[in-house]
Amino acid sequence: MYLKDMQTGQRGLVVRINKGHAAERRLFEIGLVPGASVEVVSRHPFHGPLLLQVGNTRIAVGQRIAEAVEVEMKSSTGNTP
């Protein structure tokens, strides 16, 4: 499944990023790498950006990126990072 399919509050592990090198590199720098744990903090309506919590960083990504990041859902229990 992809980042775009996740609901607010859900957590997952990044599996793969299917977007050109440039985007991949940028995401890598900001901490969104395969293996990283992400939580969807909120989703803006009308295909707006997604707010993610990656480690201690809060980042916003556009829809195009949310469509390209493949994730594996974690069981939705537990609220501690």
Added chain:
Amino acid sequence: MTIVIIGNPNVGKSLVLNRLTGSNFIVSNYPGTSLEISEATLKLPNHEIKIIDTPGVYSIFTMGQDQQVIKDLLQKEKPELILNVLDATNLERNLLLSFELKELGIPMIVLVNQIDRARRSGMQIQRDRLENILGAPVVFFSALTGEGLMELMQMLEKNIDETAWPSSIESFFEQGKKPECVFQCRECSIGSESCLSSEDFRRAEMARYTAQLVEHKQSETQRYWIDKAEKLLDRPLTGTILLLALVFLGFYILLKFIELSEGPISALLNPLNLIIENFVANLLPPGIVNTVLSKAIPEGLIIPFTIIMPAMLMVSFLMAILEDSGFLPRYSVALERVGRLFGVSGQAVIPLSLGFGCRTPAVLATRLMPTIAERFIVITILSIVIPCAATIGVMAAVISTFHASLMVLVITMLTVLMVLGFIISHLMPREEVFVYELPPLRIPTNKNVLKKVRLRFAGFFTEVLPLLLVMNIIIRALMESGFFKLFHSMEGFTRALFGIPADAFVAVLVTMFQRYLAPLVLLNINLTPREATIAIAMISLSLPCLPVMVMTVREIGFKGLIKILIIGFITSFIVGAALNIILPG
């Protein structure tokens, strides 16, 4: 001895430099504040140390503009020491860069900044473990409280012995540092610099592992109100409403402030102006010079002091609050959808809103944009549509003098913004990659806000006031000498096309020099509300001012500026002609 400060964006590098050297670099709470290299000197008892601040980067092994700046700098300066500044609250991401820097082989001191904030949120960092893993001394630092400052200075003094420039670094400067690509990277045979190598992943793994090892979190129960505010702001509906309400409040405060301050300032200025007028009139022999100066100097003081000064003061203050609190990047997110209509990503909000203060630094801030194409779009919109604080001030004066229609002007500007953004964005290729880091909310410190207001407002006395005064004298002289009458032959042309007298058209042309000068010409002629509305619209939507032009050439080159100027002229003329047709006569 030379030290280079390197760190992620928005970790407080400039603040560290300011603390160390007592210098005064602008500090904000959004990534990308220091887009240029700044330099200061630290005087220790026996030594002088040159400290160089660099733009924030997440990685030095990427091939971006900023990375090149750092590469060139390292090669040129051959620093004896790297001061790697980390954000204590965000170790995992920050450590990635530390591991990269470690590989350069230049001696390094790791400065864990914002340690106070990390502690407040209940996090503890194990210093000795971190030192062991990084193989470099670690200093806990708080630019806010001054913690770690003495320790760092002592450490610098001890570390002063000159070390040999590591030979391992040369491979870093050679472009061909070829990453050994991992399996996902299918095109690694091209040697793309942005390709992620297994080394990159190893370092990321190290960073994550290290962060987990050294961070010791206490209870998660400390939830103070900033946390709550952050939650509210980062929720789409409440966040957007709150942010828009704040903008509205900001504009309300701005206009109210100008309105309230105009009375007292005029009351102070009028007697002073009378004195100046008499003084000048008596000083010089009677004649045209006397007439021009005795009229122009007092006149030239009224608008700057009664309108531009309060506007610049308040805009500087509001912008400082917006920047330091961490609200600004949140606007990027809330307005991402809107921005895409204009063909720019949400990041554009930062330079565009800075433009309301002064457009010159705003052009610099367009470096935040991910692509050159988007930079061009944002600079064009900035140059043509966005009114800066000084412009707003003068516009307000002209609007009230001639009872021009504010509504028509606002609608015209918004329409131009939409149409222009739409057209340019469809002419230029672009890739929509919106990734942006949101800094945690902070309460702005009085000191920092004051400093920013002072720095920005200084431009009033050094640039705005002298320019307006000089130009006012020139314009007055041109009027007294009858020069503007030469343009009267154009009357038929300007009347037919734009519905404004030739004098007003001259004002439109004056925007070439400085947009906020044009209204000075307008104030000296008689205009009907309709004529004034059209003339102001044409002025508001025309060319960038001279300082912005200079900055634009520096940033995107001469060709870019020429394009913007052509677009500006066309826009202005189309707006004039269109309004002339639409507005009832």
